[in-house]
Amino acid sequence: MKRKNTRKVMNVTMIVITIITLCFVVYGVKNNLFSSQGSLETFVVKFGIWAPLIFMIFQAIQVVFPIIPGGISLLAGVFIFGPVNGFIYNYIGIITGSAIAFLLAKYYGTPLLEVLFGKKLKSKYLKWADNKKFPKLFAIAIFMPVAPDDFLCYLAGTTNMRFRSFLTTILLGKPLSIAAYSFGLNVALTHLPFLAH
Template sequence: MTKCVERTALQAVSVAGMVICLLVALWGWQSGILTSQERLAAFVASCGGAGALLFVVFQAVQVVIPILPGGLGCLAGVLLFGPWWGFVYNYVGICAGSLMAFGISRNCGKPLLPLLFSQKTIDKYSRWTEQENRFARLFALAIFFPVAPDDFLCYLAGTTNMTWRRYTAIILLGKPASIALYSLGLTVVWQHVTALFA
C-alpha cells in the first residue's frame, strides 16, 4: 500500500511538473519570448547568472525526478543560452543529475525502480544486468547514443556492481555526444516549427 501511495505521489509530481512547464511555455509563446530571438536573449540577460544556475539545477532535478523528456531540456538550453553555453549548461546539469540518480539508487536498491518507472521499462532493460560486463557495454552505448531511457538506466546502473569510477567515466565521456545530437536535432525542428507560425 505504501509503495502504491509513493508511486502515485511521484506520478503526481511529474504531472504537475509537466503542467507547470506547459503553462510557462504558453506564457513564453504569448509574450513573444519563445518566438523572438531578441526577446529571448533580453529575458535571459535580465536574469543574470541566476538564470544559468537555475537552469543547471532544473536539468539535474529532471534526471532525478523525470518530469520532461531530456531532449526538451537540451533544446531549452540552446534556445536560452546559445549553442555553446547551452551545451555546457546542459552537460553540467545532466551529468550532475545522472550522478545523483546513481547514488540514490545505490543506496535504495531495486525497490526504488517501480516507484519511478513502469514495469514494462524495468522488465525490458533489467535483462541487461544478467551479465555484469554486458551491462556496462550496453549502458555505455545507450548513454552515447540517444536511443534509450537514460534516466532509468542511470537508476538501474546503481543497482548493479558497477563502480562509481566506471559509471562516472561513462557518463562524463558519453553524454557530450548525445546532448549535442539532441540539441542540434531539436534546434533544427524548433526553427522549422517557429517559421511556420512566424
C-alpha cells in the same frame, strides 16, 4: 568508526537531496513549470545572472525525477543561452543528475526503480543488471541518443558497477546524445517552425 561516519553523512545527504528534489517537483507541478518549453524559459530567465545555475539545477532534477521529456529542457537550454552555452549547461546539469540518480539507486536499491518507472521500461532493461557485460551494454546505450538514459543511470546503481566507471562512461558518452538532441531539435524548429506550436 570512520566508515560508519561516512555512511551517516551519505544517508543524510541522500535524504536532503530527495526532500529538496521532491519539493521542487511539487512546486513545478503546481505552477505548470513542466507544461512546456515556454513555461520553463519564463521561469529560468527571471533569475537573471543566476539563470545558468538555476537551469543546471533544474536539468539535474529532471534526470533524478524524469517527469518531463528530456528534449524539452535540452531545447530550452539552447534557446535561452545559445548553442554553445546551452550545450555546456545541459551537459553539466545532466551529468550531475545522472550521478545523483546512480547514488540514489545505490542507496535505495531496486525498489526505487519500481516507484519511478513503468513496467514496460523495466521489463525491457532490468535483465541487463544480471548480465556480466552490463558495463559495456551501459556504455553503448549511453552513446545512443534514443536510449532511456535516466532509467539506465538508476539501473547502473543497482549493479556492481563502480561510481568511477559509471562517471567515466557518462562523461564521455553524454556529449553525443546531448548534442544530437540540443542541436537537432534546434535545427528542426528553425527550419520547421510549425513544430514549435
